[in-house]
Amino acid sequence: MSDQPGDAVLFETALLEHNRQHRASRVTLPLRSDEDVVHVRKQVRERAVAIGLSLVDQTKLVTAASELARNTIKYGGGGEVLFDVLDDSLRKGIGLLFVDAGQGIPDIGKALQDGYTTGGGLGLGLSGSKRLVDEFDIDSRPKEGTAVLIVKWKR
Amino acid sequence: MERIPILRMGDLLLVTIQVDMHDRLAMQLQDDLTERIVADGAKGVLIDISALDLVDSFIGRMISNTAAMARVLDARTVVVGMQPAVAITLVELGLTLHGVKTALNVEKGMALLGKSFE
Numbered sequence: 001m002s003d004q005p006g007d008a009v010l011f012e013t014a015l016l017e018h019n020r021q022h023r024a025s026r027v028t029l030p031l032r033s034d035e036d037v038v039h040v041r042k043q044v045r046e047r048a049v050a051i052g053l054s055l056v057d058q059t060k061l062v063t064a065a066s067e068l069a070r071n072t073i074k075y076g077g078g079g080e081v082l083f084d085v086l087d088d089s090l091r092k093g094i095g096l097l098f099v100d101a102g103q104g105i106p107d108i109g110k111a112l113q114d115g116y117t118t119g120g121g122l123g124l125g126l127s128g129s130k131r132l133v134d135e136f137d138i139d140s141r142p143k144e145g146t147a148v149l150i151v152k153w154k155r
Numbered sequence: 156m157e158r159i160p161i162l163r164m165g166d167l168l169l170v171t172i173q174v175d176m177h178d179r180l181a182m183q184l185q186d187d188l189t190e191r192i193v194a195d196g197a198k199g200v201l202i203d204i205s206a207l208d209l210v211d212s213f214i215g216r217m218i219s220n221t222a223a224m225a226r227v228l229d230a231r232t233v234v235v236g237m238q239p240a241v242a243i244t245l246v247e248l249g250l251t252l253h254g255v256k257t258a259l260n261v262e263k264g265m266a267l268l269g270k271s272f273e
Contacts, residue, residue, distance in 0.1 A: 034177035041175060041209060059209060059240040063248060066211040070178070114249055124212045128248035 015137045015149060019095045022088040031098070032078045037069045040081055044094065047085060051092040052154055061094060061152040064129035068098045068148050071125050075118075076100025076146055086151065093134075093153040098146075105140040112138075159184045161191050167268060168195065168230075171203040181217040189224045199268035200225050203261055205236025215250040222255045232256065235264035 029040055044065045048058040065081075072079045079100030086093040105111045112130065117123035126148075130136040135151035157180060162169040168191055170184070188200060202218065204210065210218070222232040235258045237245075245252070258264035 034179050038175050038177045045208070056240045056243050059238075059244045060247065062209050063211050063244045066209060066213075067248075070211075070213065122212050122216055122250070124249045128212065128250075131247050131249070132244065 013137050013139075013149075015135055015151070016097075018088075019084060019086055019149075019151065022086045023095075024085045024087045024092075026085075027083045029081050029083055030078075031069050031072045031080055031100075033073070037066060037073065040069045040083075041066050043083065044096070047083070047094055048152075051085065051094065053094075053152065054155065057152060057155065060132040061150075064132040064150055064152075065096055067125040067129045068096070068150065071148075072098045072100045072146075074121075075105075076102035079145070086153075091153050093151050095149065095151045098148045100147075101145040104142045104144055104146055105138075106142065108138055108140055158187065161187060163191075163195055163197070165270070166196065166198040167265075167270065168192065168197045168200045169203070170201070171206065173206045175207075175209070176214060178213050181214055185217050185221050185224070188221055189228070192225055192228045192230045197230050199270070200230055200232040201261065201264050201268060202232065202234045203236050203264075204234060204241075205238065205260075207241065208238065210237070210241050210245050210250075212248060212250060215245060215248075215252060219252055219255055226254075231268060233258050233264040233267050235259065235261050 029043060030036055041062050045058060045062050048061055069081060077100060082097040084095040086095050110116050112127050114127045115123040133150040133152050137149040140146040159170060159172060218234060225232045233256045256267060258267050
């Protein structure tokens, strides 16, 4: 892990900048063990309920969070998730930034295809998560790490 | 080690998943069920997931694998009680639980396994 939490992969995108401007709160949660994944699911569910996401949107966001949290541990060797509540005065949302300081993803395009896996899984984690959220962004650098950002807005 | 209890009723095994399962717990359940099918000579497995508010790709794979293992051990598996929001999410995620029989509730699941309450 890098010394600065959350800076494992410093990536700059319009989406990240947008989130930074509209962040109402931020919590950092560790991702090291199976139990941490369950904890993240619980925290995300609670905040999703609190900002009024519909049951289906709650379930989609929690499921995407579960997939990406598992990826961070399984492929990234552990890391953390930066958990933001967003409010851009028009709408509320939840942003989750998963970061690790692992080996990185050699071919992001391939990793985003359904059924592509290097870990013996179903290969749906990354591609499936993308379908479940409103916004999705990924940056990965060889030997530096991977960052995945997802956002779900309240409709 | 925590475990999800497996109940036996005649030649059926019943499981109600009531906790948010972490991955090791899901794998443990898969192993336990497979062993119990053989040990008890079970002909059917009914898995009630009505209390689960999430089925991600790992849990989905565990369910599919359990059903496949049960099949080669001469037992049938029915998954019952999936919440609508979970079903919508599962399909959008790309999981179809291929080869897994489902029913809306325990009673219909029992009927599918050839049992009825009398």
